[in-house]
Amino acid sequence: MKALALLAAAALVAACANQPKQVAPELFAVVPAPDGHIGTIVVRPASGGETVIHTAYGAERIKSDGSIEQARMSEGEIKQAFAETLAALPGKPTSFTLYFLPDKDELTPESKVELEKMLAELKSRPLPDIVVIGHTDTVGSLSYNDKLSLARAERVREMIISLGIPAERIQAAGRGKRELLVPTDDNVSEPRNRRVEIDVR
Amino acid sequence: MRKAWIIVAALAVAAPAMAADSIGLVKVSKGNVSIQRGSEKLPAGVGASLQASDTIVTGADGSAGITFTDNSLVSVGPNSVFSIDKYSFDSTTHQGEFAGNLKQGRLAAVSGKMVKQSPESMTIRTPSAIMGVRGTEFVVQVEK
Numbered sequence: 001m002k003a004l005a006l007l008a009a010a011a012l013v014a015a016c017a018n019q020p021k022q023v024a025p026e027l028f029a030v031v032p033a034p035d036g037h038i039g040t041i042v043v044r045p046a047s048g049g050e051t052v053i054h055t056a057y058g059a060e061r062i063k064s065d066g067s068i069e070q071a072r073m074s075e076g077e078i079k080q081a082f083a084e085t086l087a088a089l090p091g092k093p094t095s096f097t098l099y100f101l102p103d104k105d106e107l108t109p110e111s112k113v114e115l116e117k118m119l120a121e122l123k124s125r126p127l128p129d130i131v132v133i134g135h136t137d138t139v140g141s142l143s144y145n146d147k148l149s150l151a152r153a154e155r156v157r158e159m160i161i162s163l164g165i166p167a168e169r170i171q172a173a174g175r176g177k178r179e180l181l182v183p184t185d186d187n188v189s190e191p192r193n194r195r196v197e198i199d200v201r
Numbered sequence: 202m203r204k205a206w207i208i209v210a211a212l213a214v215a216a217p218a219m220a221a222d223s224i225g226l227v228k229v230s231k232g233n234v235s236i237q238r239g240s241e242k243l244p245a246g247v248g249a250s251l252q253a254s255d256t257i258v259t260g261a262d263g264s265a266g267i268t269f270t271d272n273s274l275v276s277v278g279p280n281s282v283f284s285i286d287k288y289s290f291d292s293t294t295h296q297g298e299f300a301g302n303l304k305q306g307r308l309a310a311v312s313g314k315m316v317k318q319s320p321e322s323m324t325i326r327t328p329s330a331i332m333g334v335r336g337t338e339f340v341v342q343v344e345k
Contacts, residue, residue, distance in 0.1 A: 023329050024305070027342040031309070039312070040335035042321065047329075054335075062329045082340050085278030085307040088264035090228040092311065093272050127228055127248050129268070131292070146293055171270075173292035201228075201268045 023066050027081075029059035029073055093201035094121050097181075098156065102191065105155070119163065121200050130170045130200055132157045137193035138177045138186045150174030156196045223250040224288045225269040229276065233260030237284075256284035259306065271297055273313035273323065280345070281306020286326070290315055299323040308341045310334075 028043045030053050040054040045068055051060050057073045079086065096118045098111040107115065122128045134149030134156075153172040161167050182192045227234075227249040234245040237256040243249070245257060245265060257265055259281045266276040271290040277283050282304040290297035297315035301308075303325055312334045315322045321333035327343050 025344045026327050026329055027340075028330070028332055029340050031338040031340055033311070033338050037337060039337040039339060040320075041339050042333040042335065043330055044333070045330040062327075066329070078340060081342065082278065082307055082309055084231075084264045085276050085309045085340065088229045088231065088266040088276035088278070089309050089311070090266040090268050090274050090276070092274070093268070125228075127226065129226055131270075133292070150293075171292075175293060175295075178294070199272065201272060 021066060022064055023062065025064050026062040027059060028053070028061075029057055029078060030054060031078060032056045090201070091125065093199045096121075096198045096200070098196045098198065099191070100194070100196075118198055118200060122165065125200065128169065128200055130160065130165065130198060132160070132170060132172045133197040133199065134172070134174045135179055135181070135193060135195050135197065136177050137190040138180070138184055138188050140177075140187075142176060142178075145176035146174050148174070149176045152194075152196055156198070160198075222252065223270070224253055224285070224290075225251040225267045225273075225275075227251070227265055228268050229264070229266030231264045232262030232279070234258070234263045234265045251285065253285055253288040256282060258282050269299070269313060271295070271299070271313035271315045273299060273315075274311040275301070276309045277303075278307035278309075281308065283308055294318070297322055300326065302326040303341050303343050304328065305343045305345055307343075310339060310341075312337045 028041060030039055030041055032038050038054060038056050040052060042050055042052050043060045044050045045062060047066060051070060053060060057075060057078055059071045059073045061069045061071055063069060096114050098114055099108045101108055132153040134153035136145040136149045150172060153174055157170050157172045160170055180193050181195060182190050184190050227245050227247055230245055230247050235258050236243045236245045236249060237258055251267060257277055259265060259277055259279055261279050264278050268274055284302045286302050287298050287300035295314045295318035299315060312323050316334055316336050320335040323334040325332045325341055
């Protein structure tokens with residue numbers, strides 16, 4: 001009698017093991033950027049393995065029985081399924097670059113025009129916030145340039161505040177010599193690398 | 202022993218300021234959208250500021266778009282629950298970590314500066330998988 005009960009329990013366990021657990025169906029897909037760039041995602045299901053997806057509208061589905069299926073969706077299918085979601089995606093940040101006259105606190109004439117463009121961009125966004133990012137050339141140490149680039153960014157931040165943009169909307173950051181516009185060796189004076197970038201988002 | 206106490210006191214002072222650090226801003230908000238922060242439920246209108254560990258919740262008519270400090274863009278569609286389990290970004294080195302968690306609903310995203318610096322520093326967890334982002338645009342859906 002006890003043996004029978006055990007057998008029944010064992011059969012029940014086996015039945016459970018055969019019956020796949022129901023999961024919420026999931027979908028992962030790569031969407032091409034407006035400029036045509038196609039990105040890459042890596043999907044690692046809890047059940048093991050991984051899939052690298054790097055084609056336009058390339059997708060992976062996890063079905064309700066837990067099985068995994070690779071798919072290629074159409075642009076129309078994605079745009080329909082994600083209509084409200086894609087419509088809510090904020091606009092991409094726009095970047096402006098400003099240069100100073102040598103040894104002066106004053107912008108070059110071209111940069112003054114660029115600053116006007118930035119102000120126009122600010123007005124076109126619902127709730128703009130700004131990051132001012134300073135960059136240096138490669139003369140000097142990493143930490144010296146980190147500080148110098150932040151000081152330049154702070155100066156431009158003050159300038160933008162004086163134009164009437166609320167201070168709490170503007171962050172300053174220094175990238176030092178980590179992001180050269182014109183690649184050079186270390187300890188090279190290069191005016192084009194001494195710049196301030198403004199991201200409006 | 203005294204030194205240890207001083208460190209603890211310093212951390213206690215620093216913690217609230219760090220917790221209040223804004224990691225992103227709501228730029229688009231339609232319909233019913235809220236931010237769950239601990240036990241508080243806050244309205245998530247345009248201009249609302251996000252913190253690490255926040256959860257964005259949308260109703261049947263809701264959708265929201267967020268810009269993060271590393272320029273990542275994330276939007277969620279109707280009936281969605283998206284939490285930001287971890288977020289850090291160093292604006293000097295571009296090192297950081299963005300661990301998002303889509304519990305249900307739909308998400309679209311464009312990765313930002315941290316992924317450009319270190320691929321897969323942004324991940325999206327779902328009930329059945331973890332997705333690493335190497336860049337740049339993608340969508341994720343978790344049905345009910």
